Amino acid sequence: MPRPTATLSPLLRADGSASYTCPSTGCLIMGSVNGPIELPGRRDAQKPEEATLDVLVKPGTAQAGVGEKYVEGILKGLLGRLLLGRETGFPRRGIVMTLVVSGGENGGKVRRGESYLPILPALLHTLLLALLSAAIPMSMTYTATAVAVTSTGEIKGDPSVRDAASAVSFHVLAFSSKGHLLLSQSEGSFDLDLWEQVYEHAYATCRGSQPVTADGDISMIEDASGYNLESFVRKTVEDQIHHDYSWMNNDA
Amino acid sequence: MASPSILLPGDDVLLDLRSTTSTPLKVGAGLRLLHESATSTPPSYTVTAIHAGLLSTDNKRNAISVLSFANHRYIATINDLVIAQIHHSSLDYLHCIVTPHTPYALLGQLAFEGATKKTRPVLKPGDLVYARVLSVGVGAGTEVELVCVNPATGKAEPGGLGPLVGGMVFDVSVGFAARLMRASSTSAPGDTDVIILDELGKKLEHKGGFEVAVGRNGKVWIDCSSNKDIAVQATIAIGRCLTETDTCNLDPIEQRKLVSRTLRAARIDP
Amino acid sequence: MSREVPLTTAEHDFIVEALKRNVRLDGRGIDELRPLNISFGDEYGHVKVQLGHTSLIVLMSAEVVKPHSDRPFDGIFTVSLELTNMGSPAWENGRQSDLEQNVTRTLDRVIRHSNALDTETLCIMKGQSCWGIRADVHVTNYDGNLIDCACIGIMTGLQHFRCPDAVVKDGKVSVYSIDERVPIPLNLTHRPLTITFHTFHDGELILMDASRKEELAAEGDMVIALNDAGQVCAVYKTVGRPVGAVDVMRKTSIALQKVQEIKNTIQKALDDDQSKRTRRNVGVEANSANDR
Numbered sequence: 001m002p003r004p005t006a007t008l009s010p011l012l013r014a015d016g017s018a019s020y021t022c023p024s025t026g027c028l029i030m031g032s033v034n035g036p037i038e039l040p041g042r043r044d045a046q047k048p049e050e051a052t053l054d055v056l057v058k059p060g061t062a063q064a065g066v067g068e069k070y071v072e073g074i075l076k077g078l079l080g081r082l083l084l085g086r087e088t089g090f091p092r093r094g095i096v097m098t099l100v101v102s103g104g105e106n107g108g109k110v111r112r113g114e115s116y117l118p119i120l121p122a123l124l125h126t127l128l129l130a131l132l133s134a135a136i137p138m139s140m141t142y143t144a145t146a147v148a149v150t151s152t153g154e155i156k157g158d159p160s161v162r163d164a165a166s167a168v169s170f171h172v173l174a175f176s177s178k179g180h181l182l183l184s185q186s187e188g189s190f191d192l193d194l195w196e197q198v199y200e201h202a203y204a205t206c207r208g209s210q211p212v213t214a215d216g217d218i219s220m221i222e223d224a225s226g227y228n229l230e231s232f233v234r235k236t237v238e239d240q241i242h243h244d245y246s247w248m249n250n251d252a
Numbered sequence: 253m254a255s256p257s258i259l260l261p262g263d264d265v266l267l268d269l270r271s272t273t274s275t276p277l278k279v280g281a282g283l284r285l286l287h288e289s290a291t292s293t294p295p296s297y298t299v300t301a302i303h304a305g306l307l308s309t310d311n312k313r314n315a316i317s318v319l320s321f322a323n324h325r326y327i328a329t330i331n332d333l334v335i336a337q338i339h340h341s342s343l344d345y346l347h348c349i350v351t352p353h354t355p356y357a358l359l360g361q362l363a364f365e366g367a368t369k370k371t372r373p374v375l376k377p378g379d380l381v382y383a384r385v386l387s388v389g390v391g392a393g394t395e396v397e398l399v400c401v402n403p404a405t406g407k408a409e410p411g412g413l414g415p416l417v418g419g420m421v422f423d424v425s426v427g428f429a430a431r432l433m434r435a436s437s438t439s440a441p442g443d444t445d446v447i448i449l450d451e452l453g454k455k456l457e458h459k460g461g462f463e464v465a466v467g468r469n470g471k472v473w474i475d476c477s478s479n480k481d482i483a484v485q486a487t488i489a490i491g492r493c494l495t496e497t498d499t500c501n502l503d504p505i506e507q508r509k510l511v512s513r514t515l516r517a518a519r520i521d522p
Numbered sequence: 523m524s525r526e527v528p529l530t531t532a533e534h535d536f537i538v539e540a541l542k543r544n545v546r547l548d549g550r551g552i553d554e555l556r557p558l559n560i561s562f563g564d565e566y567g568h569v570k571v572q573l574g575h576t577s578l579i580v581l582m583s584a585e586v587v588k589p590h591s592d593r594p595f596d597g598i599f600t601v602s603l604e605l606t607n608m609g610s611p612a613w614e615n616g617r618q619s620d621l622e623q624n625v626t627r628t629l630d631r632v633i634r635h636s637n638a639l640d641t642e643t644l645c646i647m648k649g650q651s652c653w654g655i656r657a658d659v660h661v662t663n664y665d666g667n668l669i670d671c672a673c674i675g676i677m678t679g680l681q682h683f684r685c686p687d688a689v690v691k692d693g694k695v696s697v698y699s700i701d702e703r704v705p706i707p708l709n710l711t712h713r714p715l716t717i718t719f720h721t722f723h724d725g726e727l728i729l730m731d732a733s734r735k736e737e738l739a740a741e742g743d744m745v746i747a748l749n750d751a752g753q754v755c756a757v758y759k760t761v762g763r764p765v766g767a768v769d770v771m772r773k774t775s776i777a778l779q780k781v782q783e784i785k786n787t788i789q790k791a792l793d794d795d796q797s798k799r800t801r802r803n804v805g806v807e808a809n810s811a812n813d814r
Contacts, residue, residue, distance in 0.1 A: 008321070011662055013611065014608055015325040030662060032662075034353075034607055036327070037354055039614070054615065056606060056616070060658060061583035087302075089327035096611075098606045100579070100608065100662075102579055103563050132260070132261070132304040133323070133324075134321075134325065135303045135304075135305070135320040135324035135325075138261035140261055140262030178262060237258065237304045238258045246501050247502060377528075378529070379530070379531055416532070420532055420533060484543060487536065488545065517549075
């Protein structure tokens with residue numbers, strides 16, 4: 001399984017930032033987070049009791065359009081449940097998140113009318129890492145993955161853009177670090193049984209073990225590699241913290 | 253300290269945390285107290301992280317907090333010492349910038365040592381003050397308020413509060429500013445991990461030394477005007493030492509090397 | 523807030539005072555650029571430029587479009603620069619700032635209006651279809667001198683980019699993907715680059731490649747655009763005290779040296795990337811030969 005790579009805090013000016021490479025779609029995403037800051041031009045941004053979330057998805061080689069607005073809505077909805085926008089210093093301010101998609105097929109451009117779902121997990125992971133880097137308070141972390149179902153009924157994890165285009169149905173699922181299902185976006189035709197299989201596959205990819213009802217054999221296979229997306233997020237953060245606090249380790 | 257544990261938001265702190273009558277448990281930045289079941293004896297807590305970072309424990313004060321990434325934005329906390337920039341002045345207040353691109357913090361026109369309507373310092377936009385955060389407001393609609401005086405005694409306590417005249421201010425990360433503050437508050441030498449200011453002070457002492465003020469909001473003010481002929485070079489050298497220690501996460505040995513190297517390059521210390 | 527926080531009096535006075543002694547905060551000389559680093563992504567026309575702490579990404583793309591009706595023989599070249607909150611917390615998403623307008627206009631004049639890219643070669647079929655070449659500039663970290671940094675990025679992108687091959691057959695345009703046919707480099711007439719100066723002390727001191735704080739402390743600016751043949755393409759001065767003609771001449775000759783230096787850096791980066799690609803392609807071709 002090809003593994004994603006990520007860098008935390010590559011940018012100096014932004015409060016928090018992350019760059020992320022998604023191996024299956026080849027896209028490269030740079031994300032930045034600034035917050036809490038004032039959003040002066042936005043009257044609607046002054047919510048008295050919590051922070052306003054502002055997400056911008058910028059395609060690499062085109063003007064942002066309806067597709068970007070749609071995916072921004074998905075991201076905002078998911079984060080609204082995880083960010084603690086009522087902590088001191090956050091009410092009436094904004095948390096501004098910017099994602100730039102570059103690289104990948106078509107130069108990171110999602111063509112007009114095409115779906116954003118294939119790169120949605122990559123966007124979610126970039127955003128999570130940038131938020132952690134900016135020390136925005138969150139109740140928990142999350143991981144996300146895409147699953148394609150081919151015409152032969154095969155369930156395929158980490159689909160490429162081409163897999164996504166030829167898939168009968170396509171799903172993106174996100175799980176919190178406590179195992180809740182946070183997001184389920186699906187396209188195409190499928191039935192509930194198939195979705196259950198997709199759910200199990202996605203759960204294993206994100207969290208490394210099967211949900212409670214799972215079949216023992218599959219869970220063994222996943223454990224053998226010991227790798228899942230959650231451990232990837234944790235490893236990335238740990239590496240950066242060790243690097244940032246290297247002065248402390250030498251002292252001790 | 254035990255092996256450093258790194259937390260992600262949502263992780264529980266797996267330490268035996270007790271609140272005793274003499275030293276109540278202090279839950280610091282990056283953590284929140286989720287649940288306290290009063291029925292069980294002794295009462296049990298669940299402390300959960302809300303930032304990603306290194307868990308730091310202080311057994312003496314019975315305090316825990318999470319040290320997060322250094323580059324994040326400063327959020328005003330009561331009793332922090334900050335370097336604020338005057339933006340404009342109104343009848344009762346000076347409106348100050350503590351963190352860029354956030355609403356202005358308020359500093360009373362008379363919140364200075366010995367200030368009356370006639371003797372208050374006249375501050376223009378762009379001037380700097382060293383101030384303490386008095387309140388951060390509760391709920392909606394309140395601003396961060398600063399003071400340059402201890403309201404109880406009328407003195408500039410802790411020392412040095414008030415306008416900062418001349419000099420130069422350098423931007424550092426919020427995490428590094430906190431490190432500098434911690435280094436200056438611990439009395440025992442060798443106990444700290446940032447020795448850069450001490451080291452610079454030693455080397456520049458015979459040239460007239462320099463004045464320094466550290467703001468928790470990621471600003472360091474330096475004034476070398478006492479050593480006239482090399483003031484500019486010395487200030488720039490100090491600024492570069494600070495920035496490099498910050499961005500490269502240097503440990504004390506590397507800091508010492510950096511100081512000698514920079515001063516030699518600036519032709520201040522032979 | 524669409525503008526940067528103003529400098530404190532202390533910072534302003536110190537920067538100006540130090541410049542009187544020809545000392546800069548980062549220890550550079552008056553006519554010295556910050557370290558320039560150019561790298562490329564996997565695709566053609568994906569350029570990353572770092573000038574000191576200012577960094578940006580340029581992405582080139584090509585699309586078959588209909589030419590403008592008044593210029594049926596010309597292709598279309600657009601430069602799109604949108605300052606987002608990523609580059610600086612001072613920039614608001616979705617709101618145009620003065621800086622953005624200023625930079626876009628200067629780049630337009632220097633690169634587009636000087637016909638650096640020969641748009642006539644982009645024509646596929648008269649009045650029916652042509653290539654629309656687009657350069658997207660994404661500023662990732664802003665620390666002053668956006669114009670020079672973006673100009674370097676776009677000019678490098680134009681030289682690095684490869685346009686897919688398009689053929690007209692029986693009045694129909696067919697485009698071959700990069701895997702099918704070797705894509706074609708763009709046709710450049712000349713390679714202009716800008717060097718930005720800032721003035722201090724009533725125009726007495728003229729400084730090259732100012733950082734963000736130096737820009738804020740400066741009285742005025744001056745942009746000189748030169749191409750690799752040494753021809754001056756443009757000189758702009760928007761604000762600040764007048765600068766004497768002698769100073770402009772003197773700075774132009776210094777700018778010419780810098781343009782040559784930058785050109786060499788770009789060339790070296792392009793060559794390195796080319797040899798990397800050739801090595802990779804040899805590998806790929808060996809494999810595909812085996813397949814056959």
